[in-house]
Amino acid sequence: MKSLKIMALIVITALSSVACNRQQQGEANNPALETILNRKSVRDYSTKEIPEEALNNLLKAAMAAPSSRDRRPWELLVISDKALLQELGGKLRSASMLQNANKAIIVCGDTTLSDNCWFLDCSAVTQNILLAAESMGIGAVWTAVYPYDDRAAIVSEQFQLPENIKVLAVIPLGYPVGKNTPKDKFDATRIHYNKW
Amino acid sequence: MKSLKIMALIVITALSSVACNRQQQGEANNPALETILNRKSVRDYSTKEIPEEALNNLLKAAMAAPSSRDRRPWELLVISDKALLQELGGKLRSASMLQNANKAIIVCGDTTLSDNCWFLDCSAVTQNILLAAESMGIGAVWTAVYPYDDRAAIVSEQFQLPENIKVLAVIPLGYPVGKNTPKDKFDATRIHYNKW
Numbered sequence: 001m002k003s004l005k006i007m008a009l010i011v012i013t014a015l016s017s018v019a020c021n022r023q024q025q026g027e028a029n030n031p032a033l034e035t036i037l038n039r040k041s042v043r044d045y046s047t048k049e050i051p052e053e054a055l056n057n058l059l060k061a062a063m064a065a066p067s068s069r070d071r072r073p074w075e076l077l078v079i080s081d082k083a084l085l086q087e088l089g090g091k092l093r094s095a096s097m098l099q100n101a102n103k104a105i106i107v108c109g110d111t112t113l114s115d116n117c118w119f120l121d122c123s124a125v126t127q128n129i130l131l132a133a134e135s136m137g138i139g140a141v142w143t144a145v146y147p148y149d150d151r152a153a154i155v156s157e158q159f160q161l162p163e164n165i166k167v168l169a170v171i172p173l174g175y176p177v178g179k180n181t182p183k184d185k186f187d188a189t190r191i192h193y194n195k196w
Numbered sequence: 197m198k199s200l201k202i203m204a205l206i207v208i209t210a211l212s213s214v215a216c217n218r219q220q221q222g223e224a225n226n227p228a229l230e231t232i233l234n235r236k237s238v239r240d241y242s243t244k245e246i247p248e249e250a251l252n253n254l255l256k257a258a259m260a261a262p263s264s265r266d267r268r269p270w271e272l273l274v275i276s277d278k279a280l281l282q283e284l285g286g287k288l289r290s291a292s293m294l295q296n297a298n299k300a301i302i303v304c305g306d307t308t309l310s311d312n313c314w315f316l317d318c319s320a321v322t323q324n325i326l327l328a329a330e331s332m333g334i335g336a337v338w339t340a341v342y343p344y345d346d347r348a349a350i351v352s353e354q355f356q357l358p359e360n361i362k363v364l365a366v367i368p369l370g371y372p373v374g375k376n377t378p379k380d381k382f383d384a385t386r387i388h389y390n391k392w
Contacts, residue, residue, distance in 0.1 A: 123319030
């Protein structure tokens, strides 16, 4: 009976120590914040396939972005066709890494829904995709299309986009090859307290 | 001796069960993705103080944003002075909730560093701040200044901003009051596969 009590005590102590560690970890670590700080531009990708579930998570994350007056002006063009990735990567020099990407998401805005803010809302969409990718170990990079007319013309022609659909960014996606480390861009001189 | 072995076995079993649960939780849940999907605009705040560490995390997250050609055109104006929050909230109708905010971050861009993309880069900065706030249980909302000239004039005059410093957004911050639920904005009709 005495040994049973001792056993119970040991088990409870061990369990509460683990529980306590977990709580401390939860306070010390913030996985979302870590994802934000660890995000980096990844431009080299393996041939490993991005699963459908992961792609869907990227698309859900995209549309969880805020938008001016909740107008939600986004349209998302998913490219998984390898020949198409090759072709577009060949034409669009700023996104040449499409040629070794597994997939891509092209973030577009509908100017009939938001003529004055689509590019801001779609920037939040793009950032959500980049962060969701980072959180799943998927490499990604924001290659700008807007505000460059020459790049916009290439993408619009490739997909015969309607006049009201503008392209903000092309995001090549794939599992990273090589070592990719985030830049530490924190600069205290950029912070101003209560006055300029 | 036998009871010691049994004890050890019980402790090991209990510990591995806890460890296993933790791992399963880590696989099933993606805290960063959850943060992205749970982010919501919060406009009512309690009087609870945002600790300095949390504020610093918001500022670190802000500057972890990507920027066009890595030009990092951001400047961050932190408002903690309550009289100033009152005053600006009174003048800037779109950010009237500043009057009950605990703090605010005003996201600005330097056009001498990036004349053509500062508002895109600063949108990514703003989204990072909103997500970092969500991850720490802090309420926040993107109140647009750019591209509205009247709002920009109010903020620029309040802080006597130099000509090259443009304001993208004012983000009031505070611990949430009341129930705030994220909108489900996922819309499969906005997704296009390989062609428009």
